[in-house]
Amino acid sequence: MTALLTIQDYRLDIPTFDGALKVLDGIDLALDQGETLGIVGESGCGKTVLARSILGIGPAKGKRVSGSMTFDSVELDHLDEAGWRRIRGVKISMIFQDPMTYLNPLFTIGRQLSDVVVAHKRAKGERLPSRAEQRKRCHALLDQVQIRDFERVVDSYPHQLSGGMRQRVLIAMALAGEPQLLIADEPTTALDVTIQAQILDLLRDLVDRLGLTVVMISHDVGAIAAIARRVAVMYAGVVVEQGMTNDILTQPRHPYTQGLLAALPDIEGGHQVLESIPGTIPNLIHPPSGCRFHPRCPRATEICTAQKPVARNIGADHVVACHHALD
C-alpha cells in the first residue's frame, strides 16, 4: 500500500541575519490512510514548522535544502498556487491552538461556516448550494462536532462562544471539505483541562467514525496517546524515535524520549505536560555536531559528537536514531 503522506529526508533552513537556522534536519515520516500519527517534542523543536510545511504554509523565507513531501501521489514541493488550492483546506486541512485567531470576530459562526461550505463547492466546480442547503450542511457539520444547540451557535459571534465551542467550530470548518488528512497543531493546549478532555474525545470519535487520517502535534504526551496510534518524537529538527505509541511509551529507546517520559509526574488519568529534561534546545544556527542531542545526553560518547546517528529499525515499526539505542 502506498502511504498517503510520505516525507523523505526533508531539510529546511530559515535564513536569518546571523546565519541559516537549520530547523528541519532530514525528516523521514510516512502515514497511511486512516492512520493517526502524533508528533511530540519540546517547544522549539520544529513541530509547527514541519506541520505547516506539509500544507505549504511554512516560514515565508524557509528554504528546502533537500528531500521531498508526497501527498496522495502528488509531489508537494512542485505545486503551483492553483495546485495548492486543490489541496490546502480541501484534501488537507488544519486546526490550530488558538481558534480565535482563525475566526473573524465580525461575522456570525453561521455566516463563516456557510462561506466555507460554499467555497468548497466552488473549488470543486459543483453547483452552489441554496441558503437552505447551506444551513442544512452547517447543521450536519456542527452535529458532527457534537454541537447540539445549533440555533444559538449559528447566530453567535466568536466571542460569544467558549474556547471549547470555538475549537469545535474550527474542527467543523476543517471537516467541511471532507479532507483526507487533518493536521491538528496543539488543538487543546489553550483550553482548560476538562475541555481539553472533551476535545480529545471528539477527535477520537471523528477518527473512529469517519476514519480520519490525523497528524496531531503536541508537547503533551497524554494528548498524543489519547489520539495517535503511532508517534514520532522530535528533537531540534530531527525525528529521534518513532513507532507504535504503546511501544514508545512503554519501551522508549532514545535517551531523549526516556528523559521526556521520566519527567512526566504521573500519566495515569491526566494529560500531563512534558517537563523538559535538563538543558535547552540547542541553537539551530550552529547545531551540535554529530547527534544534536549529545550535549544533553547522559549516554553520549565520542561517536555521538562525531557522527549523526542513522535512524535504524530496532523492532517491528520502531525506529530510533541513536548510537546507543540498544546499549
Ligand SMILES: Nc1ncnc2c1ncn2[C@@H]1O[C@H](COP(=O)(O)OP(=O)(O)OP(=O)(O)O)[C@@H](O)[C@H]1O
Ligand atoms: N518564521 C520564522 N522565522 C524564524 N525562525 C522561525 C520561524 N518559524 C519558526 N522559527 C524557529 O524554528 C524553530 C522551530 O519552531 P517551531 O514553532 O516549529 O517549534 P515547535 O516545536 O512547534 O514549538 P512550539 O511547541 O513552541 O510551537 C524555533 O527555533 C523557532 O524559533
